[in-house]
Amino acid sequence: MKRIPRVDLPEGLHPDTLAVREGLPRTPWGENSEALFLTSSFVQPDAATAAARFANEEEAFTYSRFTNPTVMMFERRLAALEGTEAAIATASGMSAILLLGLALLKAGDHVVCSQSVFGSTLVLFGREFAKFGVEVTFVPQTDAAAWRAAVKPNTKLLFAESPTNPLTEICDIRALADIAHAAGALLAVDNCFCSPALQRPKEFGADLIVHSGTKYLDGQGRVLAGAVCGSESLINEKFVPVMRSAGISLSPFNAWVVLKGLETLSIRMEAQARRALELAAWLESQPQVERVYYPGLVSHPQHELAMAQQNGSGGAVVSFVVRGAADGGAPAARKNAFHVIDSTRVCSITANLGDTKTTITHPASTSHGRLTEDQRQAAGIVQGLIRVAVGLEDVRDLKADLQRGLDTLTP
Numbered sequence: 001m002k003r004i005p006r007v008d009l010p011e012g013l014h015p016d017t018l019a020v021r022e023g024l025p026r027t028p029w030g031e032n033s034e035a036l037f038l039t040s041s042f043v044q045p046d047a048a049t050a051a052a053r054f055a056n057e058e059e060a061f062t063y064s065r066f067t068n069p070t071v072m073m074f075e076r077r078l079a080a081l082e083g084t085e086a087a088i089a090t091a092s093g094m095s096a097i098l099l100l101g102l103a104l105l106k107a108g109d110h111v112v113c114s115q116s117v118f119g120s121t122l123v124l125f126g127r128e129f130a131k132f133g134v135e136v137t138f139v140p141q142t143d144a145a146a147w148r149a150a151v152k153p154n155t156k157l158l159f160a161e162s163p164t165n166p167l168t169e170i171c172d173i174r175a176l177a178d179i180a181h182a183a184g185a186l187l188a189v190d191n192c193f194c195s196p197a198l199q200r201p202k203e204f205g206a207d208l209i210v211h212s213g214t215k216y217l218d219g220q221g222r223v224l225a226g227a228v229c230g231s232e233s234l235i236n237e238k239f240v241p242v243m244r245s246a247g248i249s250l251s252p253f254n255a256w257v258v259l260k261g262l263e264t265l266s267i268r269m270e271a272q273a274r275r276a277l278e279l280a281a282w283l284e285s286q287p288q289v290e291r292v293y294y295p296g297l298v299s300h301p302q303h304e305l306a307m308a309q310q311n312g313s314g315g316a317v318v319s320f321v322v323r324g325a326a327d328g329g330a331p332a333a334r335k336n337a338f339h340v341i342d343s344t345r346v347c348s349i350t351a352n353l354g355d356t357k358t359t360i361t362h363p364a365s366t367s368h369g370r371l372t373e374d375q376r377q378a379a380g381i382v383q384g385l386i387r388v389a390v391g392l393e394d395v396r397d398l399k400a401d402l403q404r405g406l407d408t409l410t411p
């Protein structure tokens with residue numbers, strides 16, 4: 001919908017300015033905060049105009065399944081932050097990935113996907129798309145040669161996520177983009193963990209950027225939302241027509257919440273990442289902690305790549321492994337992890353992330369609970385692993401919250 005006017009702004013504004021200013025022009029009432037258009041449809045001036053608009057001969061708002069001013073505000077603002085020409089909003093992060101598949105793939109096509117992507121993404125690609133004849137090869141996240149070797153003549157899409165949940169593995173976006181483009185395929189990157197405040201995959205050659213707006217974009221754990229960002233031609237020609245018939249649309253109310261969330265995204269990410277780095281360094285010095293996974297630490301295997309790709313930041317998710325009770329094996333390690341989690345009184349025990357409230361979770365029994373113990377071991381999701389998505393609390397209080405359990409572990 002590029003003929004619907006943009007808000008009138010000077011050229012060359014920086015992301016922090018676009019995060020609060022990009023969108024549609026004000027209504028005639030002159031509201032300073034963006035209007036919330038809670039309306040399912042839009043009144044047309046006459047039947048002939050309605051016909052032209054429904055036939056796509058004239059761009060205007062018609063029906064909120066595919067056009068709504070508040071949703072478009074969010075799409076334009078997110079696209080500006082990602083540095084893409086366009087974006088399309090969806091009801092959730094998973095529906096953004098569903099839309100990606102519906103828009104780009106058909107029976108007989110092949111996808112190469114990281115084996116460490118979000119659990120529901122694994123199921124969507126590996127099980128649901130398989131029903132429609134789409135074939136998927138899962139490859140190790142950090143091994144570019146394995147991605148290259150998996151490409152086939154019918155490969156249409158490479159799908160990555162970086163950093164991954166919960167082990168914060170980093171893929172080399174530039175290398176994957178080169179592999180995709182050499183094969184005539186597209187690279188899509190799930191940018192949920194960093195958000196455009198820290199990482200803009202388009203700058204490294206990604207064609208499409210997928211978001212769960214539920215996480216840092218909202219930033220306060222209120223609504224589900226999602227989006228796909230990309231070129232004007234891909235979004236308008238491939239994605240909008242599918243949205244019109246598939247209806248996995250973002251509600252205007254949720255769009256408004258996430259739109260307002262974008263205004264504080266960069267200062268939240270910066271503040272949460274600063275706390276996460278301090279907490280990760282502190283955890284690394286604790287005798288009861290076996291290993292810490294955080295891209296901002298020099299000990300992280302892809303530290304340098306992460307710093308180059310993520311604007312010098314490790315993000316706000318820290319995972320760590322507590323020591324198991326001596327020789328007690330997996331059950332003892334699990335007991336110790338549960339003890340640390342249950343000893344917290346500030347952190348929320350919940351699997352969501354990207355909230356201003358710090359969340360703590362035990363991946364092996366929640367997000368990765370459906371895997372077998374062998375699969376979990378292979379993926380590095382051990383029973384002693386704890387994930388903390390750091391929020392905006394004072395980091396001294398977060399350390400004390402974790403210290404309480406670490407200090408009283410069974411030796």
Ligand SMILES: *Cc1c(COP(=O)(O)O)cnc(C)c1O
Nearest residue numbers: 092093094118190192212214225
């Ligand atoms: C949460 C999440 C999703 C799914 O988003 P929903 O909004 O919950 O549907 C996709 N990818 C990643 C990396 C996520 O963390």
